[in-house]
Amino acid sequence: MSEVKLTVQTRTEFGKGAARRIRRANQVPGVLYGHGSDPIHLTLPGHDLLLALRTPNVLIALDIDGKTNELAIPKAVQRDPLKGFLEHVDLQLVQRGEKVNVEIPVHTEGELAAGGNLLEHVLNALPVEAEATHIPESVSVSVEGLEAGASILAKDIALPKGTTLAVDGDTVVLQILAAQAEEPAAEGAEGEEAAEA
Numbered sequence: 612m613s614e615v616k617l618t619v620q621t622r623t624e625f626g627k628g629a630a631r632r633i634r635r636a637n638q639v640p641g642v643l644y645g646h647g648s649d650p651i652h653l654t655l656p657g658h659d660l661l662l663a664l665r666t667p668n669v670l671i672a673l674d675i676d677g678k679t680n681e682l683a684i685p686k687a688v689q690r691d692p693l694k695g696f697l698e699h700v701d702l703q704l705v706q707r708g709e710k711v712n713v714e715i716p717v718h719t720e721g722e723l724a725a726g727g728n729l730l731e732h733v734l735n736a737l738p739v740e741a742e743a744t745h746i747p748e749s750v751s752v753s754v755e756g757l758e759a760g761a762s763i764l765a766k767d768i769a770l771p772k773g774t775t776l777a778v779d780g781d782t783v784v785l786q787i788l789a790a791q792a793e794e795p796a797a798e799g800a801e802g803e804e805a806a807e808a
Contacts, residue, residue, distance in 0.1 A: 721755030
């Protein structure tokens with residue numbers, strides 16, 4: 612679990628105009644909430660935040676105005692749909708030792724059985740509960756030699772110590788689909804020729 616330190620400032624200006632000014636300065640508006648406290652509106656460094664968010668469920672150590680330090684995890688990230696730059700981020704306050712519900716990416720390893728079958732990710736990310744400072748970056752699942760019709764359930768996935776499922780164990784995460792047989796193109800061509808005659 613990686614921890615990234617960011618120096619951030621509280622902000623008192625709100626609305627679209629203020630948000631545009633913040634973004635023009637290569638910064639990102641955000642909100643920190645949780646533990647029943649009032650939300651804290653923040654201005655975060657754009658480039659450093661972008662790098663931090665490359666790690667799923669990254670733990671962010673916030674130095675707020677040089678006065679207080681808080682731990683947070685990203686809960687919602689808004690990006691510009693065309694250019695991809697960060698528009699806003701919601702951060703959830705966490706404490707060391709506290710359990711949090713997050714989704715971790717599911718990665719597959721190995722090759723399916725021969726036959727051109729398809730691997731379907733029913734869930735791209737697995738909902739789990741983990742300690743805030745020990746959130747796994749991802750889980751790996753072997754699909755080596757699986758045949759069409761096989762599926763991998765949430766309870767079949769080995770989780771790191773201290774991490775538990777936050778979804779029903781019988782939830783399908785991955786399934787193997789039979790390759791669709793394509794209709795021969797020759798039949799269609801013959802039918803067209805007969806129609807023309």
